[in-house]
Amino acid sequence: MSAARKRVAVVGVGTMGSQAAWRLAARGAEVVGYDRYAPGHDRSAAGGETRVFRSVQTHDGRYVPLVRHADALWKQLQAETGRELRRLTGALVMGPADDPEIRTVMDGIAEHGLDHEVIDTEAMAKRFPQFRVDDGDLVVLDSHAGFIRPELTVQTTARRAEELGARIRxxxxxxxxxxxxxxxxxxxxxxxxxxxxxxxxxxGPWVGDLLPDLPWEVSVYRAISAWFLPHEDHPADAERPAFIRCGDIPFYGIPSPDGLTVKLGLPQPHHKPVDDPNRLNRTVAPEELEAFTTAVRRHLPGLNPDPVRLSVFMEGYTDSTRPLVGPLPGCDDIVLLAGFSGQGFKISPAMGDIAADLALEGRTSQPIDFITTSGRSAA
Ligand SMILES: Cc1cc2nc3c(=O)[nH]c(=O)nc-3n(C[C@H](O)[C@H](O)[C@H](O)COP(=O)(O)OP(=O)(O)OC[C@H]3O[C@@H](n4cnc5c(N)ncnc54)[C@H](O)[C@@H]3O)c2cc1C
Structure with missing residues (x-):
């Protein structure tokens, strides 16, 4: 059967599913998407106005080529839809110079020639007074970085897929x-x-629910986003860079697109497990805010430490934090994309394109050896 006439189902039209539906429909496949809610909802992994897009990688430099592929598709998607889904404001990555994540960043910059600037602590105080850095810190400004709007992206991408002939249930x-x-x-x-x-x-987080016999473990965790108001003399500003802090008090943050607040998030060790994705507890207990307060008091002197808004999302994590991308064991016709472990949004157009490769051609030329399900041992 030719690729143009293949009928392909997309199960879950969220972050990855909307991108897969777009790429499949763009290649002429007959696409039917299913979602338990509707594209753009905020009850899962996507939501909360912003996600960081960055070229430098703190976990694993092997993502860099996938980010580059995604980057081209982000541009294409924006051009096709006329919507500002991503704004490139830069991103500051900071932390102790000997921190393993900072080393991964510097290795990736050297290997892939990524556009960046190293900023010394004196210059930081002048250019970015909203941050307090420690002696011995290294600060890197990733120039090709910024934020993505998750709800707008999922909804716009799903609509684009529908314009190209996809049917979404x-x-x-x-x-x-x-x-x-x-x-x-x-x-x-x-x-x-x-x-x-x-x-x-x-x-997304329902992978264990839908595929209970999956040979790989995907654990679901609950992640809190918290929005903070700046003090009067430290205005927020949507054009300021996003930021990631590595080291003993890790966190990330994004100035809100409306320029009024700054959103902060914490890494996975701070997230609580979710037993049942159908019963996500969206209430935040006061003690869950302590790590945010510590981060603000220590490193973000321009923010008032009392959050003005809180939201709860959930995400599937693999033990290695490497996602599962590829066919299910013994069934090449079922292509799985799951377990993005808090890192998937920036690469989602590339993942959608790769899913289309695998569903239509049974192979991809993209470098996914380190995340593929093919030959991956159970765990
Ligand atoms: C708080 C938070 C902050 C993050 N920050 C960043 C960041 O800054 N940068 C970054 O790159 N990544 C970030 N991530 C990670 C990124 O958001 C996720 O990796 C990505 O959204 C996962 O996409 P997904 O398609 O797997 O899941 P989802 O987007 O949740 O999509 C799954 C979809 O499947 C649907 N569904 C589930 N089961 C069924 C079923 N049985 N039938 C039909 N439909 C079904 C759901 O309704 C949902 O729409 C963050 C994640 C969280 C939670």
């Missing part, structure tokens, strides 16, 4: 994804069962 949870003997996939909902040539399965 909103408020339609998929109950079962079953390989068909001899090839193809069946998708069962509460009301019907449809047959497809292939399926791209992108259920």
């Amino acid at each position: 909103r408020y339609t949870p998929v109950r079962e994804v079953t390989p068909v003997a001899g090839g193809g996939v069946e998708i069962r909902t509460d009301t019907d069962t449809e047959r497809f040539d292939a399926a791209v399965v992108t259920p």
